[in-house]
Amino acid sequence: MALFTYTLRHGEHISLAQTLDCGQAFRFKAVNGGWEGMAGSRFIRAAETPDGFSLLCRCARECAHPGSCEQDLAHYFDLGRDYAALKQRFSADPVLARAVAYCPGIRVLRQDGWEALCSFILSQNNNIARIKGIISRLCESFGAPIDGGAYHTFPDAQTLASLTLEDLAPLRAGFRAKYLLDAARRVASGALALDTLYAMPLDSARAALTSLYGVGPKVADCVLLYGFGRMECFPRDVWIRRALAQLYPQGFPDAFSDVAGIAQQFLFHYCRTCPDALPAQEGQEEKAGV
DNA sequence: AACCAGGGTGATG
């Protein structure tokens, strides 16, 4: 058990609600004024402080060395990235300026690659509430209990590979269950070595992921962005496509290409939750203009 | 090259 307090750069703020509940991670929930959930193999309880946030951490296994836990969690929240500078850069674009002003506390997390692969396989043609339910049942059923069973680790590929579609039925993942099983078998057998994706050129990494049954370009980009720290990946879901069509008829500016995925996260949350973000949302009859 | 199923849930009316 460990307790850390993080103080962020001058004037910089993280909103745990915006970061942990903006559709990038599916295992956190608001509890007693803070947020609780699993960050990789660690249970964390996070709470905001005037200058940043504090983390209470229970590790599933012993830490490699003193300080490794804190180091890993700082990496998870990508605390090395200067978000104040990044948001200033985004704000040169009028649309992104609105998105950043609307949800200034968003950060893109660096999640576990395997968990991100499974999570975004399960996310396809699905809504966030149900994705959370499926992942929660997946971990409760096949993960290892932590802290007396209140939380569970994310099941590893070997564990899932040994299961059948019938075993997965209680998850109510629908047609996505067979994709999950295929991914688990390909990873467990070594046919796809996830750790090689980090050093791979982006196109090769994309190709490796889309070679999996049920993984297309959108899911692959989510996995690379959220699970492998590829901040240049720009997943295009229905919300982002809508946003691009209505707010960027000329296309998304490539001035931000190195961090397009982070811009995407601001846009996604803005368009999904701010009623004024997208005009004429009902009917979708924008052919004749407003 | 356009549809279409697949599964279930929350939002909407």
Added chain:
DNA sequence: CATCACCATGGT
């Protein structure tokens, strides 16, 4: 209570 949309993809 019915309809609809949903952080897509593979098959036809």
